Amino acid sequence: MINLNTNDLIKGWDRNTIASKIADDLPHSSYVNLGIGMPELVSQYIKEDREIIYHSENGLLGMGPSPNENEIDLDLINAGKKPVTILPGGSFCHHADSFSMIRGGHIDYCVLGAMEISIKGDLANWSTGKGIPAVGGAMDLVAGAKNVFVMTQHLTKEGKPKLVQKCTLPLTGAGVVSRIYSDYAVLDITEDGFKVVQLNENITVEYLKSVTDGNIIH
Amino acid sequence: MINLNTNDLIKGWDRNTIASKIADDLPHSSYVNLGIGMPELVSQYIKEDREIIYHSENGLLGMGPSPNENEIDLDLINAGKKPVTILPGGSFCHHADSFSMIRGGHIDYCVLGAMEISIKGDLANWSTGKGIPAVGGAMDLVAGAKNVFVMTQHLTKEGKPKLVQKCTLPLTGAGVVSRIYSDYAVLDITEDGFKVVQLNENITVEYLKSVTDGNIIH
Amino acid sequence: MQINKIKKDMTEILSDVFDGATIMVGGFGEAGSPIELLHGLIDNGAKDLTIIANNSGNGRVGLGALIGQRQVKKVICSFARSAKGITFPELYNKGEIELEVVPQGTLAERIRAAGSGIPGFYTATGVGTPLAIGKEEKVFNGKKYILEEALKADFAFVKAETADRYGNLTYNKTARNFNPVMCMAAKTSLVQVKSILEPSEMNPEHVITPGIFVQKLIQVENPIIETNAIDEGVTYP
Amino acid sequence: MQINKIKKDMTEILSDVFDGATIMVGGFGEAGSPIELLHGLIDNGAKDLTIIANNSGNGRVGLGALIGQRQVKKVICSFARSAKGITFPELYNKGEIELEVVPQGTLAERIRAAGSGIPGFYTATGVGTPLAIGKEEKVFNGKKYILEEALKADFAFVKAETADRYGNLTYNKTARNFNPVMCMAAKTSLVQVKSILEPSEMNPEHVITPGIFVQKLIQVENPIIETNAIDEGVTYP
Numbered sequence: 049m050i051n052l053n054t055n056d057l058i059k060g061w062d063r064n065t066i067a068s069k070i071a072d073d074l075p076h077s078s079y080v081n082l083g084i085g086m087p088e089l090v091s092q093y094i095k096e097d098r099e100i101i102y103h104s105e106n107g108l109l110g111m112g113p114s115p116n117e118n119e120i121d122l123d124l125i126n127a128g129k130k131p132v133t134i135l136p137g138g139s140f141c142h143h144a145d146s147f148s149m150i151r152g153g154h155i156d157y158c159v160l161g162a163m164e165i166s167i168k169g170d171l172a173n174w175s176t177g178k179g180i181p182a183v184g185g186a187m188d189l190v191a192g193a194k195n196v197f198v199m200t201q202h203l204t205k206e207g208k209p210k211l212v213q214k215c216t217l218p219l220t221g222a223g224v225v226s227r228i229y230s231d232y233a234v235l236d237i238t239e240d241g242f243k244v245v246q247l248n249e250n251i252t253v254e255y256l257k258s259v260t261d262g263n264i265i266h
Numbered sequence: 267m268i269n270l271n272t273n274d275l276i277k278g279w280d281r282n283t284i285a286s287k288i289a290d291d292l293p294h295s296s297y298v299n300l301g302i303g304m305p306e307l308v309s310q311y312i313k314e315d316r317e318i319i320y321h322s323e324n325g326l327l328g329m330g331p332s333p334n335e336n337e338i339d340l341d342l343i344n345a346g347k348k349p350v351t352i353l354p355g356g357s358f359c360h361h362a363d364s365f366s367m368i369r370g371g372h373i374d375y376c377v378l379g380a381m382e383i384s385i386k387g388d389l390a391n392w393s394t395g396k397g398i399p400a401v402g403g404a405m406d407l408v409a410g411a412k413n414v415f416v417m418t419q420h421l422t423k424e425g426k427p428k429l430v431q432k433c434t435l436p437l438t439g440a441g442v443v444s445r446i447y448s449d450y451a452v453l454d455i456t457e458d459g460f461k462v463v464q465l466n467e468n469i470t471v472e473y474l475k476s477v478t479d480g481n482i483i484h
Numbered sequence: 485m486q487i488n489k490i491k492k493d494m495t496e497i498l499s500d501v502f503d504g505a506t507i508m509v510g511g512f513g514e515a516g517s518p519i520e521l522l523h524g525l526i527d528n529g530a531k532d533l534t535i536i537a538n539n540s541g542n543g544r545v546g547l548g549a550l551i552g553q554r555q556v557k558k559v560i561c562s563f564a565r566s567a568k569g570i571t572f573p574e575l576y577n578k579g580e581i582e583l584e585v586v587p588q589g590t591l592a593e594r595i596r597a598a599g600s601g602i603p604g605f606y607t608a609t610g611v612g613t614p615l616a617i618g619k620e621e622k623v624f625n626g627k628k629y630i631l632e633e634a635l636k637a638d639f640a641f642v643k644a645e646t647a648d649r650y651g652n653l654t655y656n657k658t659a660r661n662f663n664p665v666m667c668m669a670a671k672t673s674l675v676q677v678k679s680i681l682e683p684s685e686m687n688p689e690h691v692i693t694p695g696i697f698v699q700k701l702i703q704v705e706n707p708i709i710e711t712n713a714i715d716e717g718v719t720y721p
Numbered sequence: 722m723q724i725n726k727i728k729k730d731m732t733e734i735l736s737d738v739f740d741g742a743t744i745m746v747g748g749f750g751e752a753g754s755p756i757e758l759l760h761g762l763i764d765n766g767a768k769d770l771t772i773i774a775n776n777s778g779n780g781r782v783g784l785g786a787l788i789g790q791r792q793v794k795k796v797i798c799s800f801a802r803s804a805k806g807i808t809f810p811e812l813y814n815k816g817e818i819e820l821e822v823v824p825q826g827t828l829a830e831r832i833r834a835a836g837s838g839i840p841g842f843y844t845a846t847g848v849g850t851p852l853a854i855g856k857e858e859k860v861f862n863g864k865k866y867i868l869e870e871a872l873k874a875d876f877a878f879v880k881a882e883t884a885d886r887y888g889n890l891t892y893n894k895t896a897r898n899f900n901p902v903m904c905m906a907a908k909t910s911l912v913q914v915k916s917i918l919e920p921s922e923m924n925p926e927h928v929i930t931p932g933i934f935v936q937k938l939i940q941v942e943n944p945i946i947e948t949n950a951i952d953e954g955v956t957y958p
Binding site: 593597600601602603604605606607608622624625627629633654655657688689690 | 830837841843844859861862870891892894
C-alpha cells in the first residue's frame, strides 16, 4: 500500500480542478482565508452567483487580486508578503484584531496545504522537523476557523500517502480538519474514517484505499 | 476618638484648596483620570507650567471642559454621562481599548472619592452595602492606575473617621491607594501607617490622631 | 450576487430573536444606545431575555421601556443605578429581575474575549473585593489575579453612525463605547445606523467595526434622543 | 508647557536603550518595519538584546543588519524562515542565537495582553502540538485550552505614517500590523514617522494608536524601502 512507484500512479485532477471544487463549496457571503501557495488558486474559480470576502491575517479584510506592476504598494501585502489590492468594502486592522477574527470563529473557511492529515483530522503542515522552525499563522487558523479545508496531492512526491492513521510530523492542530480535497477524491473527516464525498472519475475505491493509510468509507 | 460632635470639628481646607494640592502633584505630561464629583475640580487648578491629558473611561482621551450650551453633543459625554469636549490631540476608542489604558498601567494617576481608606491602602468607595449594587469603572481604575489618589473629607458627615484600621464597607480594591488628600492633611500609605506629607495649618498632629482610626506617622 | 446585509424594516431585522435569548445592548448611557431596535424588540415581544449592557435603562424609552414590559429576566451590567432609571429599580426592589454586577473594564474585556476566541483571562480588577468571590485565583510574578470568563451573546443590538452594505461601521465620538466589542461577541449583530454609504465611500483605514462582525443592518436616520424623550415624558409603546 | 514627544535625532531618541533590553520590532515582513530606528540601534551599539517581532529580518538591512552585528541574543517570533533571510539563519545554524517560536495570533494577543494588564489568557491555538508542551491546560465547556502569558518589552520600535506631538499615530494599509499592540506593551515606545501633523489636523475618530502609548517620536520622511535596498545590495552599516 505504501511507497508506490510514482510511475504507476493514476493521474488525478489537476490543481485548477481541485481549486474549482473548493470554490463551489464556499457559500455566498463567506469569509475565507486562503493559505499561501496552491490554495490561492481557489479565488479564481468562484462563480458569479456568490460574493466571497477574503481575509489575510496581516490585517486585511476584503483582499483583492494582485496589482498591476504600476499599482504595487509595498505597504499593501498579503500574508505571503506579496503585493495585493483591497476591494471596496474592505478594511485594515491591527494584528490582534485580525487574529480575533480567526480565533473568535468569524472566518467561515480556511483552505490550507498539508504534509499529513490523520484519520482524526489532525493536521501537520508547518514543520518537517528539520530546519528553522517557523509556524506563522497556521496554528491559529486551524484552531479558529469554523471549517478547515485541506487542498493537497493525495500522495507525497515520494509516493507516500498523506492521509494517514497517525501523523508522524509535528502537528499544526489536533482534530481540526473538516474536509480534504486531493487530486483523487474529496473526503470528509468522520468518526469512522475518511468518507468519500466525491471520487475522481479515473479512480476506483479499491485504488483509493491502496493509496490511503486509513479507513475509507464509501 | 470616634464619633466626635461635628460642631467641635476644626475647619480644614475647602475642596478647592484640596483640588489645588492634588493639581500641584500631577507632573507635566501625565495621563490622568478624575473620578466623578469632587475630583473633577482638580483640572481647574493645573498650573501653566504643565500639560495634563485627561482620560474618561468611556473611550475618550484628551477630554476638555464642559461645552457651551449651544455646543452640547449628547454623543460626546464623560464617564459621568455629562456633555464634555475633546481637545486637539484627543482621540476616541472603544471600551475594551479604553480599559486597556487603565488595566495596562498607562494611566499615571486616578483621583477618586472614598467612603473608607484602610491603613493598608484598601479602598471602599462603591457600595454602602445597601441599595442596588453598581460598581462602574471604579474597581478597574484602582487596580490599574499607576497611582491612586483619594480626595476626601477626613470625616464622614456623621463625624466618623474615614481613615481606618480596616474597612467595614465592601472593598473597591485591596492595597491600592497611594496618597490621601483630606481637608486636614495629605497622607501617604506606608508600611508603618498613614504618613503625614502635609498638615493643615490649623491642625495639630494630636488632633489628626484623634480623628483618624489608625497609626499616624509624622 | 452581491452581499447586502441591509434589512427593510424592524420586523425583518428582528425576525429570528427568540424567547430566552441573551442580548448585548450597546451604549454608555444614551450615547450609542440602539433605542429603535429596542422598541422593535418590544413590538416583537420576545421574553425571558438576558441583557448584557453597561447600564440598566433610563425612563421608559429604549432599555428602560423593554425592562418595563417585563421582557427581561436578568441584567448583566456595571452600573444599574442610573439617575433616571425607573423600571429596573422598580422590578429589582420587588425581586422580579436578576442582576449580575461586573466591573466596567472587566465587562468590556469579557465581551472582547468572547469575540476573540479567548474563553478566559486573568485580571487584577476586583481582587480582594466581594466581586472576586467564587472566582479562581492565580499568582503571576508574585501578584494575585482572578480568572474572568468570556461573555458571549446570541444577539448584539448596536447603534452606529455610518455603514455600508457589507456591515462596515463607524461610530460618532463616545457613542462608540461597547458597540464594537459587542459586534464581535454576538452570534448575530443587528445594527441600526444613521446613514448608509456606498462601499467605495468607506475609507478602509477608518472602519471601526469590519463587516465580518455584522450580520444585519437597518437604517434609522433620525434616532430618538433619549435625554429629550425622557424630559418630554415620552414612553414606549 | 506643551507636551512634545518629538526628538531631534537618532542619538536622542535611542539614548536610554540599554544592553540586555527586550525590544519589540513592528512590521510584518517589510511593511511597517522601523528600519531607520534599527540602523540607529546599530550605531547605538546596545547588545545582548531580545527581539520580539513577527520575522527575523531580511538581507543585511533593518533587523537583518542588527542580527548580523551580533547585537541580538534571542529572537521571539512566529516565522524565522524568510525568503531573503541571511543573518538569522547563519547565526541560528551555528547555535549562536536563540529562537522562541510563537504562533502569529498568539504572539499578537500575548503582546496586547501585556499592554492591557492581562498577565495570562487561554487559547485553543497550539493545543495538541509541540508548541503546547510545558503549558498549563484548562478545559472550558468541554474543550481544551492552553494558558499563554503576556509578553512585554522595555522598548517598542515602531513605524507609522502620521503623528502629532502627543504621539497619536496613524499607519498606512497593512503596515499597521503589530505596531499598535507593540506600542501598548512596551515601557517606552519609539516611533519613526513619515509626517508630523498639528494636533488639530489629527481626526480623533481616525487615530489608531492614541498618544498615551507613545513616548518618543522621530520624523523619517523617506524611509528605506527594504525590497529595493536588498535588490540593490544595500547593507548597514
